[in-house]
Amino acid sequence: MIEIRQLTKKYGTLTALDSISFRVERGTVFGFVGQNGAGKTTTLNILATLLPPTSGNAFVNGFSVVHQPKEVRKQIGYMPDFFGVYDQLKVSEYLDFFASCYDIPVKERKKLIPQLLELVNLSDKENTYVDLLSRGMKQRLCLARTLVHDPEVLILDEPASGLDPKARIEMKEIIKELKSMGKTIIISSHILPELAEMSDELGIIEKGKLIMKGSISEIQKHMSGEKVIEVKVFGKLDEAMRFFEDDSFVTTVVKNEGKNQVTFRFKGTDEQQIQLLRNAVLQGLPITSFYEQDRNLERVFIDLMKEVEKDEAVQ
Numbered sequence: 001m002i003e004i005r006q007l008t009k010k011y012g013t014l015t016a017l018d019s020i021s022f023r024v025e026r027g028t029v030f031g032f033v034g035q036n037g038a039g040k041t042t043t044l045n046i047l048a049t050l051l052p053p054t055s056g057n058a059f060v061n062g063f064s065v066v067h068q069p070k071e072v073r074k075q076i077g078y079m080p081d082f083f084g085v086y087d088q089l090k091v092s093e094y095l096d097f098f099a100s101c102y103d104i105p106v107k108e109r110k111k112l113i114p115q116l117l118e119l120v121n122l123s124d125k126e127n128t129y130v131d132l133l134s135r136g137m138k139q140r141l142c143l144a145r146t147l148v149h150d151p152e153v154l155i156l157d158e159p160a161s162g163l164d165p166k167a168r169i170e171m172k173e174i175i176k177e178l179k180s181m182g183k184t185i186i187i188s189s190h191i192l193p194e195l196a197e198m199s200d201e202l203g204i205i206e207k208g209k210l211i212m213k214g215s216i217s218e219i220q221k222h223m224s225g226e227k228v229i230e231v232k233v234f235g236k237l238d239e240a241m242r243f244f245e246d247d248s249f250v251t252t253v254v255k256n257e258g259k260n261q262v263t264f265r266f267k268g269t270d271e272q273q274i275q276l277l278r279n280a281v282l283q284g285l286p287i288t289s290f291y292e293q294d295r296n297l298e299r300v301f302i303d304l305m306k307e308v309e310k311d312e313a314v315q
């Protein structure tokens, strides 16, 4: 479990983190989203005990990063947003080196390393020099390195950055597997939809402030007071259009003749939505489908940033 309490970090006159607080419950994947320079790496570095906070505190499984950094380090696996240079080391030697840093006995390492390589799909690369791996492979190796001491909490800083779509999918699959192993994971990215797919909960940081936290659907709901609903009808398109236009919770009705579809915005509750569909059917409209569009998450994120900017302009 991770708990961040009123964490503030100043670099000279710049406030990189401004009293942020949040919790990540045991066994959950927490996506930490923000634009470049928002304060993600600063937060994760403090959690990883690599950087002292200016004020506030953070706890990993109850241990304070300020007062018990050694204990914290035993609990965490940290994957930084850059991969160091390791000339002249083969993949298995690289993992062996890190395992030795954690005092894992040689005999155990011999069992552990093939297991880790299998987990990150690098079994066939054990004798390859690290520098010859592709970027995606290096990222996966770096992830394997964070797991050598079997930490319960993983801190992953942009693990999918710079990867092509296939390598991103591979990374996502590994993270899913780590979650199924019961790990608590905090993972950062500046790409909201990508994180949304793997996270149970999201925290959005902007200019050092946590501006929102919640499940993906909570964030979407907060952002849009209205839903977009698409209805397909088997003929009677104009009648359908008039019917929906007459509903007081419906706005902006658009018809698409080619698709036999009517699309509109709906401001009502779930119950009112059920009633609307019931009435449409009772009216005799030949409805073949009635569904709520998924709100594009990238759009949600951009709208959220605009809201923050508007608030700042008012202040």
Ligand SMILES: Nc1ncnc2c1ncn2[C@@H]1O[C@H](COP(=O)(O)OP(=O)(O)OP(=O)(O)O)[C@@H](O)[C@H]1O
Pocket (backbone or CB within 6 Å): 011, 014, 016, 034, 035, 036, 037, 038, 039, 040, 041, 042, 043, 081, 190
């Ligand atoms: N060592 C440092 N000295 C001075 N300023 C710093 C330092 N490290 C970070 N900053 C500043 O603090 C702010 C937050 O940076 P941080 O690296 O935490 O953001 P980030 O969200 O991780 O961004 P990115 O996605 O680009 O990695 C930025 O304005 C950055 O320029």
